[in-house]
Amino acid sequence: KNEVEQSPQNLTAQEGEFITINCSYSVGISALHWLQQHPGGGIVSLFMLSSGKKKHGRLIATINIQEKHSSLHITASHPRDSAVYICAVRSYGGATNKLIFGTGTLLAVQP
């Protein structure tokens, strides 16, 4: 079992729909990251959070430390949101700041 699990693996939505991508993890963490990777493109960090909720434009990320779960929401989705969304956690303790990655969610938003 992976330490970081994402669901769904693939998601197709119509433009304008509200989208939720989920991430569950099994290790103690100090922070959780949501990353975006466009086809053939680089990786962009969307959020880094350790508690509560963060909002940036149409994107909202929440985390529940007790339940070891995070969600990424996209409101009023647009075709340009089509990308792979990756959840990654920084495990708690130790001197290393390495990230443990989920396998990603491939999102396709159709016009």
Added chain:
Amino acid sequence: GAGVSQSPSNKVTEKGKDVELRCDPISGHTALYWYRQSLGQGLEFLIYFQGNSAPDKSGLPSDRFSAERTGGSVSTLTIQRTQQEDSAVYLCASSLGQFNEQFFGPGTRLTVL
């Protein structure tokens, strides 16, 4: 620009050859990471540098892999005697400090024939 840069963007090599991949982190970032993304696989951690501390090499898959960070800035990832399973996108990231947001470079796509 002020982002993380990597070179080359693409590298095709023959099995058994050595390759060097370069990463220029954002100026002033003390932490630098190398990750690998294989086709159909998720991202995996390779190595981490933080300031003058000894690097965390726990993610390197074999002793054919090594990395250096000179002067606390530029880093080079070296793969000796490349194998076909080394084919992947190698990503570099840097952060201001140990617990800050990581900024990723565009990656180097390595193809071993």
